[in-house]
Amino acid sequence: MKDLLALARFSVAGLKMMVAATLLLGVAYPLAVTGVAHLALPWHAEGSLLTAAGAHTDSTDDAVGSALIGQAVTGPRAAGLFLPRPSAAGDGYDALASAGSNLGPESPDLEQAIRDRRAEVAKREGVDPAAVPPDALTASASGLDPQISPAYAALQVPRVAQASGLSQEQVRALVQRHTSGRTWGTLGEPRVDVLRLNIDVLQAERGR
Amino acid sequence: MSQTLPALGQIAVLVVALAVAVPFLGRLLAHVYTSERHWRVESAAYRVLRLDPDADQHWRVYALSVLAFSMVGVFAVYAIARLQPHLPASIGMASFPADGAWNTAVSFVTNTNWQWYSGESAAGNLLQASGLAVQNFVSAAVGLCVAAALARGLARQRAGGRVGNFWADLTRTCVRVLLPGAFVAALVLVALGVVQNLAGARTITTLDGGSQSLPGGPIASQEAIKQLGTNGGGPYNANSAHPFENPTPLSDLFAVFLMLVLPFAMAWAFGLIVRDRRQGGVVIAVMTALLGTSIGLLTWAEMAGHGTAPQLAGAAMEGKEVRFGEAASALFAAATTGTSTGAVNATHDSLTAAGGGLAMFNMMLGEIAPGGTGSGLYGMLMLAVVTVFIAGLMVGRTPEYLGKKIGQREMMLVAGYVLATPVLVLAGIAVAITAKDGLAGLQESGPHGLSEALYAVTSASNNNGSAFGGLTSGTPFWNTLLGLLMLFGRFLPIVLVLALAGRFAAARTLPAGPGTLPTHRPLFAVLLGGVALVLVGLTYVPVLSLGPIAEALS
Numbered sequence A: 001m002k003d004l005l006a007l008a009r010f011s012v013a014g015l016k017m018m019v020a021a022t023l024l025l026g027v028a029y030p031l032a033v034t035g036v037a038h039l040a041l042p043w044h045a046e047g048s049l050l051t052a053a054g055a056h057t058d059s060t061d062d063a064v065g066s067a068l069i070g071q072a073v074t075g076p077r078a079a080g081l082f083l084p085r086p087s088a089a090g091d092g093y094d095a096l097a098s099a100g101s102n103l104g105p106e107s108p109d110l111e112q113a114i115r116d117r118r119a120e121v122a123k124r125e126g127v128d129p130a131a132v133p134p135d136a137l138t139a140s141a142s143g144l145d146p147q148i149s150p151a152y153a154a155l156q157v158p159r160v161a162q163a164s165g166l167s168q169e170q171v172r173a174l175v176q177r178h179t180s181g182r183t184w185g186t187l188g189e190p191r192v193d194v195l196r197l198n199i200d201v202l203q204a205e206r207g208r
Numbered sequence B: 001m002s003q004t005l006p007a008l009g010q011i012a013v014l015v016v017a018l019a020v021a022v023p024f025l026g027r028l029l030a031h032v033y034t035s036e037r038h039w040r041v042e043s044a045a046y047r048v049l050r051l052d053p054d055a056d057q058h059w060r061v062y063a064l065s066v067l068a069f070s071m072v073g074v075f076a077v078y079a080i081a082r083l084q085p086h087l088p089a090s091i092g093m094a095s096f097p098a099d100g101a102w103n104t105a106v107s108f109v110t111n112t113n114w115q116w117y118s119g120e121s122a123a124g125n126l127l128q129a130s131g132l133a134v135q136n137f138v139s140a141a142v143g144l145c146v147a148a149a150l151a152r153g154l155a156r157q158r159a160g161g162r163v164g165n166f167w168a169d170l171t172r173t174c175v176r177v178l179l180p181g182a183f184v185a186a187l188v189l190v191a192l193g194v195v196q197n198l199a200g201a202r203t204i205t206t207l208d209g210g211s212q213s214l215p216g217g218p219i220a221s222q223e224a225i226k227q228l229g230t231n232g233g234g235p236y237n238a239n240s241a242h243p244f245e246n247p248t249p250l251s252d253l254f255a256v257f258l259m260l261v262l263p264f265a266m267a268w269a270f271g272l273i274v275r276d277r278r279q280g281g282v283v284i285a286v287m288t289a290l291l292g293t294s295i296g297l298l299t300w301a302e303m304a305g306h307g308t309a310p311q312l313a314g315a316a317m318e319g320k321e322v323r324f325g326e327a328a329s330a331l332f333a334a335a336t337t338g339t340s341t342g343a344v345n346a347t348h349d350s351l352t353a354a355g356g357g358l359a360m361f362n363m364m365l366g367e368i369a370p371g372g373t374g375s376g377l378y379g380m381l382m383l384a385v386v387t388v389f390i391a392g393l394m395v396g397r398t399p400e401y402l403g404k405k406i407g408q409r410e411m412m413l414v415a416g417y418v419l420a421t422p423v424l425v426l427a428g429i430a431v432a433i434t435a436k437d438g439l440a441g442l443q444e445s446g447p448h449g450l451s452e453a454l455y456a457v458t459s460a461s462n463n464n465g466s467a468f469g470g471l472t473s474g475t476p477f478w479n480t481l482l483g484l485l486m487l488f489g490r491f492l493p494i495v496l497v498l499a500l501a502g503r504f505a506a507a508r509t510l511p512a513g514p515g516t517l518p519t520h521r522p523l524f525a526v527l528l529g530g531v532a533l534v535l536v537g538l539t540y541v542p543v544l545s546l547g548p549i550a551e552a553l554s
Helices: A002-040 A108-125 A150-164 A168-177 A194-207 B004-034 B040-049 B059-086 B098-109 B125-155 B166-191 B219-228 B249-273 B277-304 B308-313 B325-338 B353-364 B375-395 B408-434 B446-461 B476-506 B522-546 B548-553
Strands: A049-051 A063-066 A191-193 B162-164 B202-205 B211-214
Touching: A002 B040, A002 B059, A002 B125, A002 B166, A002 B219, A049 A194, A063 A194, A063 B202, A108 A150, A108 B308, A150 A168, A150 A191, A150 A194, A168 A194, A191 A194, B004 B125, B004 B166, B004 B249, B004 B277, B004 B325, B040 B166, B059 B098, B059 B125, B059 B162, B059 B166, B059 B476, B098 B125, B098 B476, B125 B162, B125 B166, B125 B219, B125 B249, B125 B375, B125 B476, B162 B166, B162 B476, B166 B219, B166 B249, B219 B249, B249 B277, B249 B325, B249 B375, B277 B325, B277 B353, B277 B375, B277 B522, B325 B353, B353 B446, B353 B522, B353 B548, B375 B408, B375 B476, B375 B522, B408 B446, B408 B476, B408 B522, B446 B476, B446 B522, B446 B548, B522 B548
Parallel strands: none
Antiparallel strands: A049 A063, B202 B211
């Protein structure tokens, strides 16, 4: 009983402390970070948006996407563009429903999905099914993976070259330009930025 | 070979960064919890709030203050989540259901950050920044305060059970440690590409003419404290796998650094507070050995990629991002479950059977390698008491730790601590797999289905918050069950730790005699590590063998 009374008494102190904490940590802190971020790094703070010309923009009006977020490539021009990994976010690359498949390593559903994807990618790219790399067969953790492996990009070069009318050398050079290695030679994995690459492919196609 | 070197290199970078930061932060923390002087801004706050920051509280008062403050936090988050549509800056998000609001409130107050909802479609900016992120700060601070109280209890003698002042500890932790740390970390994250704005979702026309809605929000500010406070609750569903939360391999390693730095630094501070740095060194050594082993095994498991689906695809890349790959995902998984963070940069449900099992094992250790902010240290110190007790039994002497006699009362408190979480986990899994509503949430059948449920109750009871995401946990059954596990899993241990701190503070400190087991030597470190592993092994091997072990061997 004595403890309950004490608990009630301390709750008043707790409430006062929580109000103060909310004002400092829940209002002032995020606003201060937002303010400094927008003064110093507005492009990053707004989501690293790119225009169709590949330039940085802070406005969603002329943006074709975020350099950080993968997007579905399913439109009429898809044949001449690099395709991203399979996605479990909504219907695919739904940025308001980021998610992985969460299928376990022994899941029959996942096994079937991998088989189907292998056949589909091999047919689309006209290659041996054994040549399809792992990232083309698996859904990412976020469903918004903006990158593919250099192996998957290389696999798509002949198809993109043919559909866009560019030479394979030209396309390969563009892939090269958007390939990053490991940070400091050790962090992460080599990868190719799909959106930036596709922007350049369309630019090159127009300039041809 | 070409894969192994980078995997080792990222660990080397991490070790260097921690070696530089931990002693510095450790000194800062030790000063924060021992200094008599208040900062001017703190004194002003105490005056306005009419709190006495100099009252040296009895452990009961300290514990009741912790409980009262946390209770207020639960009500506050519950209220914001329920009233969301009527509050500003909610970017059109709906009200949480009652069971969901309860789960989320308890989850963030207990430093668990289990999330049944998907952030980008359920939580507005006000709930994120002013509800959840505030708890990210103060729940982390509460863990550090309790650890500081225990360290002070060990350092004092005949102090009548007094262990310090909770309100001063809490204020100082937030103002001097977490806020400056998070502010700097948030700006670093923005520079690496993390989003920080006050907008809702905005729709753009994609390159090939489709449309995509991009979420916004105060992400970097929340991300910073989410990792630094070993919280783990991300603003987006995909958590640290989401490119807006964790855009590059560098931001990924920075996140791992942030979650490890305070738990290790608190162990360093412990050595300073008890005026024997070697005692802190032993704790850090055991933490490092357990974490290092876990990182090594998990990295091997994911890079080897055993299992039907990984073999079929050629690598365990399901549920992993290309920029991180197997090695960085394994490092993150080990760090997030070794601490009480629970953020994920890969979906743990899709880890290999061995990798998922290791993540579970890390949590079952009680998150002591290096554990949550503060909770890792006090977890390790409780095990240190068990270790001196067992060693005392072997040689037939009254055990003592740092000059404090370990008698029957002390052992009862420690035994209660050691048993509390396993009882919650095992009772929780028993309820979950016998109730129809529990089984209804499972995505898969067989051993992996059991693993999904086991992971959830383990994560909740240990206040981790990561999940095998295949489990549909946003149901009244799971929300209620996991809420209870999180609540008891947090506050039962805290009350027992504070009671022990009080007993230590009241007791005399005995000078070390010839029969005293030195607790700063490698022998003790080996014993401590062994006790941690044996306790978990005895408790959890049966249930682990039905889940991940059965799956790995199938």
